[in-house]
Amino acid sequence: MTRQQLVYLYCVADREPELKETEGLADNLYSICHNGFYAVASKVEEEEFGQEGLKRNMADFEWVKAKASVHERIIELVMADTDVIPFKFGTLFNTNDSLKAMLDQYGEEFKAILRKLVNKQEWGLKIYCNPEKLKTSFSNDEAEILKIENEIKFSSVGKSYFLKKKKDELIEKTLNERINECGQESFELLKELSFEAHINRLLPREVTEREDEMVLNSAFLVHKDEVGDFHNMVDTLKMHYEGIGFLIDCTGPWPPYNFCGLSSGKGQNE
């Protein structure tokens, strides 16, 4: 049996990308010009990326980390020269011809996406919350909470038990309100400065490996002229929120992973 190779697609670009710098990241990296697009791809072994191989390798977290990082770095390098449509990890074709057929089939949609992306960047914003710190920050100035605390001091054991329960409920309620306020305000203000904005699923602590809870996971497509204002707003939000138990983490510019949905609705893995 001969060793089969597959075509792994990283991204589609609208100008010919400079691929020299990407050497060492992937073997046989090349671009195919077809239908007015440049598809950046590399040959991979069927044994590693074919259905069986992928099944085996996706269970190997070290392999996933390494390959996902390569995927990202190649797209970032291409992105330095031109606008790109980033593809999801593990988009594979049997041959260059099947890749070209895909470029024909989706050509109009890709053109529309690339038109939209001109002069724009994707930025990510994640907000984390330390609930205990946030509770401390508002417990001393919430009138209702202070009132209950005061009542507890002058109550019988039985009554104070219920008052304490009431106080805890009130603290939880206020905590949720504060978290929602922070998430909503941050998202809305940054959305005002963006061409498009998107809220993503929150990741649990087992994944983030942070002690704090993620309370907002969002992405923004920002016009390059507005990136300065966008960052000023992020700084303002940090000043406002970081002292009271929130952490605001802004990263980018990213390949526009969140803003390349195909109009058929099948483009995004939602």
Place this chain on the structure above:
Amino acid sequence: MSNAVVKSKEVTLLEILDRVLDKGVVISGDMVISVADVDLIYLGLKVLLSSVETMEKLRGSPFISPMQEAK
């Protein structure tokens, strides 16, 4: 708290995985192989990355709807 705007080179692996495995264009059709199956193969990792109870659900209070919204 001081890392104002981190360039993508320094960002955590989490940020990369959150995008590369979960976002980006997904195409379907006869000429594409694996993609549909990759979705299944992802399962182990997807459990980790995306089939996650949102805080919204955890708190039982409505937040902003997770929709893509254009300006």
